Amino acid sequence: MPDVQPLVSEFVLKLKRRKVEGSHAVARQTAELLRSVVSQHRMGSTNQAAALADAIRSVGEQLISANPIVGNIVRRVLHIIKEEDISSTAVGIEGLSVTVDSDDEYDSGNDDHPTLSAAVLASHARNALRAPSLQTLLDDIPVSTALSRSASSTGDSDGKTAGDKSLKTRKLKHDVIAAIGDLIEEIDTCYDQISEQAVELIHQNEVILTLGRSRTVKEFLYAAKEKKRSFRVFVAEGSPRYQGHVLAKELVEKGVQTTVITDSAIFAMISRVNMVIVGAHAIMANGGVIAPVGMNMVALAAQKHAVPFVVVAGSHKLCPLYPHNPEVLLNELKSPSDLLDFGEFSNCMNFSTQDGTPLLNVVNPTFDYVPPKLVSLFVTDTGGHSPSYMYRLISEYYSADDLVVQRKSTS
Amino acid sequence: MELDAAQNPNPDPPISAYYQTRAEHHAVVSSDWLAHAAAAAASFPDAGAGADAAPPPSPGSNGGGVIEEFNFWRRKPEAAEAVAAIMALAAVIRSSRATTMMELEIELKKASDKLKSWDATSISLSAACDLFMRFVTRTSHLEHEKFDAAKSRLIERGEKFGEISLKARKTIAMLSQDFISDGCTMLVHGYSRVVLEILKLAASNRKLFRVLCTEGRPDRTGLRMSNELAALGIPVKVLIDSAVAYSMDEVDMVFVGADGVVESGGIINMMGTYQIALVANSMNKPVYVAAESYKFARLYPLDQKDMTPAHRPIDFGVPIPAGVEVETSARDYTPPQYLTLLLTDLGVLTPSVVSDELIQLYL
Numbered sequence: 001m002p003d004v005q006p007l008v009s010e011f012v013l014k015l016k017r018r019k020v021e022g023s024h025a026v027a028r029q030t031a032e033l034l035r036s037v038v039s040q041h042r043m044g045s046t047n048q049a050a051a052l053a054d055a056i057r058s059v060g061e062q063l064i065s066a067n068p069i070v071g072n073i074v075r076r077v078l079h080i081i082k083e084e085d086i087s088s089t090a091v092g093i094e095g096l097s098v099t100v101d102s103d104d105e106y107d108s109g110n111d112d113h114p115t116l117s118a119a120v121l122a123s124h125a126r127n128a129l130r131a132p133s134l135q136t137l138l139d140d141i142p143v144s145t146a147l148s149r150s151a152s153s154t155g156d157s158d159g160k161t162a163g164d165k166s167l168k169t170r171k172l173k174h175d176v177i178a179a180i181g182d183l184i185e186e187i188d189t190c191y192d193q194i195s196e197q198a199v200e201l202i203h204q205n206e207v208i209l210t211l212g213r214s215r216t217v218k219e220f221l222y223a224a225k226e227k228k229r230s231f232r233v234f235v236a237e238g239s240p241r242y243q244g245h246v247l248a249k250e251l252v253e254k255g256v257q258t259t260v261i262t263d264s265a266i267f268a269m270i271s272r273v274n275m276v277i278v279g280a281h282a283i284m285a286n287g288g289v290i291a292p293v294g295m296n297m298v299a300l301a302a303q304k305h306a307v308p309f310v311v312v313a314g315s316h317k318l319c320p321l322y323p324h325n326p327e328v329l330l331n332e333l334k335s336p337s338d339l340l341d342f343g344e345f346s347n348c349m350n351f352s353t354q355d356g357t358p359l360l361n362v363v364n365p366t367f368d369y370v371p372p373k374l375v376s377l378f379v380t381d382t383g384g385h386s387p388s389y390m391y392r393l394i395s396e397y398y399s400a401d402d403l404v405v406q407r408k409s410t411s
Numbered sequence: 412m413e414l415d416a417a418q419n420p421n422p423d424p425p426i427s428a429y430y431q432t433r434a435e436h437h438a439v440v441s442s443d444w445l446a447h448a449a450a451a452a453a454s455f456p457d458a459g460a461g462a463d464a465a466p467p468p469s470p471g472s473n474g475g476g477v478i479e480e481f482n483f484w485r486r487k488p489e490a491a492e493a494v495a496a497i498m499a500l501a502a503v504i505r506s507s508r509a510t511t512m513m514e515l516e517i518e519l520k521k522a523s524d525k526l527k528s529w530d531a532t533s534i535s536l537s538a539a540c541d542l543f544m545r546f547v548t549r550t551s552h553l554e555h556e557k558f559d560a561a562k563s564r565l566i567e568r569g570e571k572f573g574e575i576s577l578k579a580r581k582t583i584a585m586l587s588q589d590f591i592s593d594g595c596t597m598l599v600h601g602y603s604r605v606v607l608e609i610l611k612l613a614a615s616n617r618k619l620f621r622v623l624c625t626e627g628r629p630d631r632t633g634l635r636m637s638n639e640l641a642a643l644g645i646p647v648k649v650l651i652d653s654a655v656a657y658s659m660d661e662v663d664m665v666f667v668g669a670d671g672v673v674e675s676g677g678i679i680n681m682m683g684t685y686q687i688a689l690v691a692n693s694m695n696k697p698v699y700v701a702a703e704s705y706k707f708a709r710l711y712p713l714d715q716k717d718m719t720p721a722h723r724p725i726d727f728g729v730p731i732p733a734g735v736e737v738e739t740s741a742r743d744y745t746p747p748q749y750l751t752l753l754l755t756d757l758g759v760l761t762p763s764v765v766s767d768e769l770i771q772l773y774l
Binding site: 287392 | 572
């Protein structure tokens with residue numbers, strides 16, 4: 001697909017240069033890019049789903065180095081492809097239950113699998129979509145081969161017109177594109193669905209603490225204000241970018257009484273706070289949170305004073321990886337000029353050594369990891385969940401073999 | 412045995428057959444211990460210890476046959492207890508003369524109850540029996556085939572369970588590779604075949620790591636474990652059980668297996684696991700449990716004594732004075748808050764997933 005490559009390269013460049021800011025924009029643009037990849041993909045007649053998935057994977061490989069959110073969207077699309085493929089095949093099998101005799105003729109040649117009724121095959125197809133569980137532990141039908149055999153025997157016994165086959169091809173592509181469109185809409189509407197829950201969480205005369213600026217938190221607080229809840233907000237400025245200042249101005253515009261504090265003052269002020277509400281960059285499979293730097297400190301302070309620590313995040317931020325994974329552990333280090341001007345810096349260069357390496361190092365990490373035991377509640381567009389529940393959402397949105405997105409060699 | 416009388420004025424508490432087998436397979440045993448165990452086994456009605464070499468007698472009638480079949484499979488060191496149980500139940504199906512699914516299920520239920528009552532202390536045994544019963548019930552409702560086809564399918568699946576068990580271990584080993592990084596030090600406790608598989612795979616992937624291995628009194632299973640690890644070329648250091656806290660600061664993570672995983676997400680494992688988990692937790696070291704999914708059991712112990720007691724003989728090397736009691740329990744319960752992650756063939760799970768899986772299966 002040579003025509004997609006310039007689009008992909010342009011997007012990768014934008015991600016690397018951080019021209020695309022904010023999780024929402026990144027997620028949306030990734031989904032749109034993948035949708036155009038799917039629509040421009042030329043579908044072969046056999047094994048369409050695998051070829052499509054491969055195309056997505058090759059694009060995904062290039063994108064993932066930039067951002068965990070991008071990785072989530074790529075994995076979601078891969079899961080969508082699998083789902084659509086299996087559900088359309090299952091429907092096909094069930095529809096064939098009348099013609100099961102013709103299937104048996106083809107199957108009688110193979111003695112390794114006893115002939116199974118169509119109902120069984122369909123239920124196995126549905127099980128294949130779910131993560132492995134105790135229920136299916138003793139079952140052994142290798143679903144993909146059974147399905148492909150029956151699918152090919154479907155094709156043979158229909159065998160009518162080539163038009164039939166191309167209909168199936170177009171249908172898969174159409175279904176996948178429609179599903180990606182749903183995904184994009186979900187990403188767009190996540191703010192509304194999360195904000196609906198604001199009324200239940202924020203009551204009268206509450207004092208809320210937040211760090212930095214998260215769009216989800218902003219919408220959340222706006223919704224509560226609209227429902228006439230009276231509350232005050234402490235905004236920690238979130239150095240070195242000081243986005244907290246921007247959030248404070250926005251809240252004041254809506255008439256929320258706001259107090260700006262430094263990050264170092266959090267521990268001093270936390271005892272006066274009823275609840276901490278923060279956004280996240282990504283949610284890990286064990287319920288841990290990747291959040292802007294400084295969040296772990298807030299979480300520890302909240303735990304010390306028994307203040308609930310609530311994380312609001314859209315479900316597209318849910319990541320199927322665990323924090324020990326090296327892909328996740330490597331923190332992004334941003335430019336040290338956020339902290340110190342280059343001018344002040346240059347005084348510390350040590351010219352007595354050969355290469356003039358500076359004696360002073362400035363480190364500016366972007367993210368922090370908050371362990372799950374410090375989080376009280378996750379508010380997502382699917383509702384409020386405890387950290388130990390997040391693994392369930394993962395099996396709904398992602399499939400297990402997509403954890404490492406690598407192009408499978410076409411051999 | 413004069414040691415007997417000297418050690419314990421109370422009558423011999425029943426020796427747990429499960430731990431006896433494990434000791435026989437995995438421990439470095441002393442001749443004293445063997446003699447003691449043999450004496451205890453002789454007092455055990457259904458032991459059937461002699462049937463080692465001979466193939467299992469084809470179970471003519473249901474009752475005694477399943478126990479003999481089970482014992483035959485149990486003696487093999489590589490097979491898990493659960494595999495032996497399911498093989499025995501599959502054999503029951505094979506020899507059954509039932510003509511309907513209902514009759515077959517009733518026969519199986521009787522055989523399964525007999526197995527469970529033979530050794531009430533083995534958790535994986537009862538969990539495997541329940542799992543197989545559940546599978547039989549589900550299969551009979553799902554497929555509208557003739558009885559013979561269904562019966563042969565059940566037998567085939569049951570006999571394949573040994574493969575499933577081995578495949579489960581390989582899956583767990585693959586999933587765990589991400590957790591082992593170069594230069595890390597891990598602590599292992601007890602002889603777990605799953606943990607050994609994990610470490611074997613890591614060693615063959617040329618990862619550089621170090622293992623601290625507890626001695627695992629009284630069977631000293633740790634010594635056997637350290638032998639195996641040394642044979643793989645992994646640097647091993649053996650600790651006495653009391654030296655765990657002393658060495659915990661140089662440890663990066665703790666790996667243990669499990670005899671059973673209970674509904675709360677906690678585990679029942681060899682005595683000493685709870686202690687190690689407590690120490691690891693207080694020093695913020697992660698505790699990873701490697702267990703196959705068929706070990707999930709519908710138990711919910713509220714404290715250490717809330718399980719069927721499982722005892723085994725302890726050889727102190729010197730006679731214990733009369734009137735002194737000895738704590739001979741073979742296992743303890745580790746609550747879920749001290750465990751970080753469960754590595755199972757269903758994936759990497761947090762302890763709260765266990766009850767979810769069990770509910771899906773049984774309710």
